[in-house]
Amino acid sequence: MPPRVDAERLRADFEALSAIGATADGGVERPTFSDAHLEARAWFLERARAAGLETRVDAAGNHSAVLPAGARTLLLGSHLDSVPDGGRYDGALGVVAALEVLRSVHDAGLALPVTLEAIDFTDEEGTLVGLLGSWAVAGSLPPETLAAPRGGRDALVAGLARVGLEESHLADARRDPASLAGYLELHIEQGPVLEREGVDIGIVTGIVGSRSFRLMFTGASGHAGTTPMEARRDAGVAAAAFVVAARDLVVRGYPGCVVTVGSIAFEPGAFNVIPGRARLALEFRSLDSDELDAMEAELLDLAGAQGVEVEVEPVGHWEATPLDAEVQAAIRGAAAALGLSTRDLPSGAGHDAQALAAVARSGMLFVPSQGGVSHSPREHTAWEDCVNGANVLLGAALALA
Ligand SMILES: [Zn+2]
Incomplete structure (x- = not known):
């Protein structure tokens, strides 16, 4: 016993x-x-x-x-x-x-x-x-x-x-x-x-190790009534598309890992203005440092592929x-x-x-x-x-x- x-x-x-x-x-x-x-x-x-x-x-x-x-x-x-x-x-x-x-x-x-x-x-x-x-x-x-x-x-x-x-x-x-x-x-x-x-x-x-980044998407703000849809560079839409694409990327390619956009803010932030900027808080975690490297590269590539400019600021870096x-x-x-x-x-x-x-x-x-x-x-x-x-x-x- x-x-x-x-x-x-x-x-x-x-x-x-x-x-x-x-x-x-x-x-x-x-x-x-x-x-x-x-x-x-x-x-x-x-x-x-x-x-x-x-x-x-x-x-x-x-x-x-x-x-x-x-x-x-x-x-x-x-x-x-x-x-x-x-x-x-x-x-x-x-x-x-x-x-x-x-x-x-x-x-x-x-x-x-x-x-x-x-x-x-x-x-x-x-x-x-x-x-x-x-x-x-x-x-x-x-x-x-x-x-x-x-x-x-x-x-x-x-x-x-x-x-x-x-x-x-x-x-x-x-x-x-x-x-x-x-x-x-x-x-x-x-x-x-x-x-x-x-x-x-x-x-x-x-x-698990984690990495976090502040991302800033910059498009062009404009009148929400007079700017045709095809003429917009909407940072808000780019940010939203990134959130969904990041989730899909990790679910499909990185089993057991997690990615989170925990905060998103549009500027200037009004009903009648197309967002010129969007700020995101991105964090992802894995038990494997090589996997963290790979996720970082793919997620930041993805952020850069949303049709607007993106600035990346590293915030946190914890090894697994x-x-x-x-x-x-x-x-x-x-x-x-x-x-x-x-x-x-x-x-x-x-x-x-x-x-x-x-x-x-x-x-x-x-x-x-x-x-x-x-x-x-x-x-x-x-x-x-x-x-x-x-x-x-x-x-x-x-x-x-
Ligand atoms: Zn505890």
């Missing part, structure tokens, strides 16, 4: 955590360094102490429960911050499950050759920076990101001051890669695949992150020992594992998200699936330890 977590204790903790920053519609709101976020972090350390575990807070504000053993550390983690008006499960499930794994190992008196650490990474969701804590641990917090963080400089400076963190010392949170035995994260899928296929556990093969094969095998083995079904799948969303993968063998397992809904108060995972995930996390951690 494989060892199992204490499902009742896990549930009591999950419910207690869900009450911190709870919103009226059943979700949570815990943006980085808000009162609710700090209360959740304090609660986490308190629960760790109550279980007889050690605690630590590093120079990037990452909060940890530690079960000390060998010199090397196997990290199990996720995040307690949330998006505004978020759900209870995103991040939180991974942290309470990691804590429960440490308690289960501690209670069973198992002597492991590695230290186990349940870690709550700072600012995963990007209220301030995004993956702030995990990039710091990996030693790769980009200075240009801190100079122009997505939440703005003022919010970053004020947030760090609020919790007594020094920007100049964030990098001190770096861990020596030789000290890390690996990184494992349980997370909800945030997509519909596992539920649709009736699969218990998703084994994450990698985290393959996850470790040995960790995937450990997850597969742990699930099989529990009689749970598995499926390999990529993660379309970013996670702390993409930062850790550069310095330690890293992996993730997903449990089903009801309706694929996430970043919403309607986010839900059946409790049985949460327990399954925690048990697989425990089994995989023991295998890797």
Whole structure:
């Protein structure tokens, strides 16, 4: 019989955590360094102490429960911050499950050759920076990101001051890669695949890379009543045609990849004026860097083929992150020992594992998200699936330890 977590204790903790920053519609709101976020972090350390575990807070504000053993550390983690008006499960499930794994190992008196650490990474969701804590641990917090963080400089400076963190010392949170035995994260899928296929556990093969561009189409504005259809260079029509053609291109030529035009604005923007300009926000994702290169070339060619001028401004560039094969095998083995079904799948969303993968063998397992809904108060995972995930996390951690 494989060892199992204490499902009742896990549930009591999950419910207690869900009450911190709870919103009226059943979700949570815990943006980085808000009162609710700090209360959740304090609660986490308190629960760790109550279980007889050690605690630590590093120079990037990452909060940890530690079960000390060998010199090397196997990290199990996720995040307690949330998006505004978020759900209870995103991040939180991974942290309470990691804590429960440490308690289960501690209670069973198992002597492991590695230290186990349940870690709550700072600012995963990007209220301030995004993956702030995990990039710091990996030693790769980009200075240009801190100079122009997505939440703005003022919010970053004020947030760090609020919790007594020094920007100049964030990098001190770096861990020596030789000290890390690996990184494992349980997370909800945030997509519909596992539920649709009736699969218990998703084994994450990698985290997709993404590229984003601002496109500006320039035609000619003119009178909407007096300019004949054949005489127009309508930037709006060109942009709309591009949106549809881009979708068709990716659906036909790039199975498993996604492309999105998330924003489109016509100028000057009036009933009676032909749009002279159209601005688009283009983003596409793939698990394969060569595929990203190919999509970029084809999509930008397509933008240039709409009969108007196009200007292209690169905005974001995230490399795809393959996850470790040995960790995937450990997850597969742990699930099989529990009689749970598995499926390999990529993660379309970013996670702390993409930062850790550069310095330690890293992996993730997903449990089903009801309706694929996430970043919403309607986010839900059946409790049985949460327990399954925690048990697989425990089994995989023991295998890797
Ligand atoms: Zn998350």
